[in-house]
Amino acid sequence: MSLSRRELFRTAPIAAVAAGLNTRYASAEPLIVRMQEPRNLETALSDLFTAKTDKFFVRSHFAVPEVDPKTFKLTVEGHVGNKLELTLDDLKKMESVSREIVLECAGNGRVFLVPQARGLQWGHGAVGQAKWTGVPLGAVLERAKVKASAGDVVLIGADKGTIADPATPGAINFDRGIPLAKAKKDETLLVWNMNDEPLTASHGAPLRALVGGWYGMASVKWLSRIVVLDKPHAGFWQTLDYSVWDRPKDGLPQLVPVTAIQPKAVITSPAPGTVQLAKKSAGGMVGYAWAGEHAVAKVEVSADGGKTWSAAKLWGKSEPFQAVEWRSDIVLPRGPRTLLARCTDDKGNTQAATRDADRRSYMINHLVPVEVTVK
Numbered sequence: 044m045s046l047s048r049r050e051l052f053r054t055a056p057i058a059a060v061a062a063g064l065n066t067r068y069a070s071a072e073p074l075i076v077r078m079q080e081p082r083n084l085e086t087a088l089s090d091l092f093t094a095k096t097d098k099f100f101v102r103s104h105f106a107v108p109e110v111d112p113k114t115f116k117l118t119v120e121g122h123v124g125n126k127l128e129l130t131l132d133d134l135k136k137m138e139s140v141s142r143e144i145v146l147e148c149a150g151n152g153r154v155f156l157v158p159q160a161r162g163l164q165w166g167h168g169a170v171g172q173a174k175w176t177g178v179p180l181g182a183v184l185e186r187a188k189v190k191a192s193a194g195d196v197v198l199i200g201a202d203k204g205t206i207a208d209p210a211t212p213g214a215i216n217f218d219r220g221i222p223l224a225k226a227k228k229d230e231t232l233l234v235w236n237m238n239d240e241p242l243t244a245s246h247g248a249p250l251r252a253l254v255g256g257w258y259g260m261a262s263v264k265w266l267s268r269i270v271v272l273d274k275p276h277a278g279f280w281q282t283l284d285y286s287v288w289d290r291p292k293d294g295l296p297q298l299v300p301v302t303a304i305q306p307k308a309v310i311t312s313p314a315p316g317t318v319q320l321a322k323k324s325a326g327g328m329v330g331y332a333w334a335g336e337h338a339v340a341k342v343e344v345s346a347d348g349g350k351t352w353s354a355a356k357l358w359g360k361s362e363p364f365q366a367v368e369w370r371s372d373i374v375l376p377r378g379p380r381t382l383l384a385r386c387t388d389d390k391g392n393t394q395a396a397t398r399d400a401d402r403r404s405y406m407i408n409h410l411v412p413v414e415v416t417v418k
């Protein structure tokens with residue numbers, strides 16, 4: 044691969060960058076097929092955070108269910124005073140909100156795990172940011188007169204199937220419980236639009252949840268039913284699947300559901316391989332960083348495998364729930380180089396150099412080197 048400095052900074056004019064991520068041009072790269080059926084698609088590195096719906100990764104455990112938006116009804120039941128059956132129009136009559144929010148799969152980056160872990164072998168591209176339009180889940184729960192003693196709010200998708208290992212009790216729906224406190228937060232939405240267009244079938248049409256700041260498994264697609272429990276939900280998708288070992292309490296390790304997105308910086312340019320520097324060029328690195336519920340405080344880069352670090356420049360203000368572009372003028376001397384980028388959030392949480400095995404095959408944000416040869 045040959046990469047000049049001009050190409051490195053080609054992504055968008057400065058004024059356009061300041062206006063948001065939407066302005067970046069998408070490349071001609073197709074989505075990468077990680078599984079044919081059900082269809083699972085990864086965004087190419089060159090298209091990361093272009094915020095184009097047709098370049099947005101797809102993670103589906105079962106075949107896409109057919110949900111007719113005309114006859115669609117969302118049921119809200121369980122630990123509520125007022126059971127609801129809402130049509131799409133009922134929801135659209137409520138006060139709607141639009142927010143730019145990052146969605147990242149809990150298995151994003153799994154291909155970088157050593158030893159190899161089970162599951163889809165995602166590179167860096169099971170993440171994206173879109174503008175989501177809908178209503179806060181909290182407003183719907185208020186209409187349903189959710190009881191103060193509520194535990195998990197279980198979001199249930201219309202998709203259904205069996206998993207062989209570990210075995211499900213026959214066919215089950217995709218579902219996910221979230222604690223009432225998170226369900227009531229402003230960033231937890233029920234959405235019908237993605238980037239100002241109705242949701243596509245693969246992204247959950249006609250209605251999905253979008254749990255801002257949490258890994259993707261909580262953002263249930265093809266949402267059809269909400270059941271409020273009086274306790275935490277012990278469903279398949281937060282016990283046998285999408286769970287990690289918590290720090291031992293009283294010396295007892297415990298499995299807990301995967302929740303908050305961890306800070307991460309990804310180098311989008313240069314890509315691994317040979318970097319051909321233009322004459323007199325100093326080099327440079329470009330990428331994106333995000334930190335779930337928190338803003339990104341800083342991004343640092345290294346061209347010597349982590350021996351020395353220098354600060355990258357954040358391109359625009361970092362906001363919670365959103366990704367920010369970063370750029371660095373770091374000199375890339377000729378020869379083989381190990382490039383790293385590291386994100387620290389506004390709470391001081393930073394990326395670990397090495398993998399924490401207690402996270403099983405999820406929440407992957409240890410430092411992943413990019414090996415290049417600078418010529």
Ligand SMILES: Nc1nc2c(c(=O)[nH]1)N[C@H]1C(S)=C(S)[C@@H](COP(=O)(O)O)O[C@H]1N2
Pocket residue numbers: 099100101102103104105146147148149199200201202217245246247258259260261262263264265266
């Ligand atoms: N109903 C349903 N919702 C779902 C899933 C699913 O398989 N079924 N996958 C989840 C996972 S693991 C992720 S990462 C996101 C992916 O959303 P996307 O396909 O719109 O990118 O959807 C979540 N919601």
Ligand SMILES: [Mo]
Pocket residue numbers: 102147148149150259260
């Ligand atoms: Mo996911």
